[in-house]
Structure formats: structure tokens, C-alpha cells
Amino acid sequence: MTFANLKGPVILDIPADPPAMCIVRALVDTISARIGFEPAQADRLVLAVDEACTNVIRHAYKNKGDERIVVTFSIGAGSLVISVRDFGIGAAPETFRGRDLNDIRPGGLGTHFITSAVDRIEYDNPPGGGVLLKLTKFLPEEEKERN
Amino acid sequence: MNIKVDERKPGVFVVSLSGDLDMSSSPEVRNILLPIFRKKAFHVIVDLSNVPYMDSSGIATFVEALQLARKGEVRFSLAGACRKVESVFDLAYLKDIFEMAPDVDQLIVGEAERK
Numbered sequence: 001m002t003f004a005n006l007k008g009p010v011i012l013d014i015p016a017d018p019p020a021m022c023i024v025r026a027l028v029d030t031i032s033a034r035i036g037f038e039p040a041q042a043d044r045l046v047l048a049v050d051e052a053c054t055n056v057i058r059h060a061y062k063n064k065g066d067e068r069i070v071v072t073f074s075i076g077a078g079s080l081v082i083s084v085r086d087f088g089i090g091a092a093p094e095t096f097r098g099r100d101l102n103d104i105r106p107g108g109l110g111t112h113f114i115t116s117a118v119d120r121i122e123y124d125n126p127p128g129g130g131v132l133l134k135l136t137k138f139l140p141e142e143e144k145e146r147n
Numbered sequence: 148m149n150i151k152v153d154e155r156k157p158g159v160f161v162v163s164l165s166g167d168l169d170m171s172s173s174p175e176v177r178n179i180l181l182p183i184f185r186k187k188a189f190h191v192i193v194d195l196s197n198v199p200y201m202d203s204s205g206i207a208t209f210v211e212a213l214q215l216a217r218k219g220e221v222r223f224s225l226a227g228a229c230r231k232v233e234s235v236f237d238l239a240y241l242k243d244i245f246e247m248a249p250d251v252d253q254l255i256v257g258e259a260e261r262k
Contacts, residue, residue, distance in 0.1 A: 018169065018170040018171035019171050021169060021170065021171065022167060022169075040234065043234060044234075044238070046200075047202060047235065047238075050169070050202050051202060051203055054169075054170045054202065054203070054204070057170065058170075109203040109206055109207070109239050110202075110203045112238075112239070113202075113203060113235075113238060113239075116238060
């Protein structure tokens, strides 16, 4: 658990361009594994952050690849907090809703993947526009204490 | 993403994918996969054995393919999905909707040739 003593967050600032998403995935995977999440949990977290960034590209930036996404990883106090910050069209939190899974059709699954991977989801509309999405996953030891 | 289409038997098409199936590659897969259902196909198989990662855009592509398959009465199967990819179908409650097999050969063997 050496990551618990990191002096500050890990910050990734990348273009809002689909080919760059493999960089986000690799970093989420590395951090999740080092923290000690089970492989299945780590996979879900990778998928969740990937989907959050995909939503930003698609909805906040309307597929304009010259914009930026800033992903911040904060480890400590029993949790991993992954913040996804965009500077695009601010969306109301109530629009962040998954679809009925009984409805078999393409699309709309990303939100479901995000909500099922993390313990807490928070939104903010920070100064400067855009949305700050905060995904919190309790660390494995913290999870054990809760059970 | 590398995409290879091979008609293994008359009407039996195998689409082999290699690489991550994500927002970046799904449009290309969609553009190649979906028109196959309009050919004289009676079985379309997607080989996922070289796909290490898939996101919701990949699922969306396959749901769209399944809808076309049902409409055209074409058999549609997925083969060789690794644990990570299979878990995405699981998470979406869609694993039972698709015909999934461990490998392509298992699906090809026993597939009668149609004239």
C-alpha cells in the first residue's frame, strides 16, 4: 500500500480524442492493481473511467478532439477518488442516468457501467465551465471494515 | 484495430478482430460487420480471441448486429471472448442474449453447407 503515502494526486491531462483513451485505461489499471483491488474490480474501474471520458468526448465536446480532459487520481483516507474534469457544455446531474437494462438496444450502457463500478458519484460545475465528475471507490481494507 | 473478414464456408462469415474494441475502433467494426448481414449470409461469427478490451461502444455494435441478424434470420455468434470482455456482457446483462462459444472452430464444425 505504498501508494497511500503519495505526496499529492496523480494528474493526467490528455486530448479529448478516442485514441488517447488507452492511456487513461492503462493508468487506471496500474493504480488499481498497485492499490490492491481484485482484478475484476480493477477491470470495472477501468471500464467506468473509460466510459466517463467517452461521455465527455461525445456529449460535452461533441467529438471535438482538440479539447482537453483532466483525470486526477487522489489516493488516501480509505478511498481512491478519480476526478474527470471537462471544460465543455455543462450537463445537469439528473441527465446522468442509465437506461432500463431490459430494453435491448444499442447505447446507454456507459452510465450503468460507471455506477456499478464505484461507491460514490458526485458532480460539480466548477468555475470556468464544464463538469467535474468525482468517482470514489473505497480501498480494499476500507471495504473489509465495512463488511 | 485489425479487422479480417473470411467466408469460411458458403454463407458462413468469420469476422476476426484484433485490438481494443472501444470508441476509437467501434465505428470501423460497425461499418464492416453490419453490411455482411445484407450479403448472402446465414451465419456471421465474430472472433474476439484477440480482443483484450471492450467498452459500451463494442456492446452497442454487437446489439445492432444482433438486431439485423434477427431481422434477416441470420445466425449471429461471438467466439473466443476473454474473461475481461465476457464480463462486460455480464455487467450489461446481455450474456444470455448472444450465442457465445469458446472458439470459432467449434461453431464452424457441424455447420452444414447450404446450397
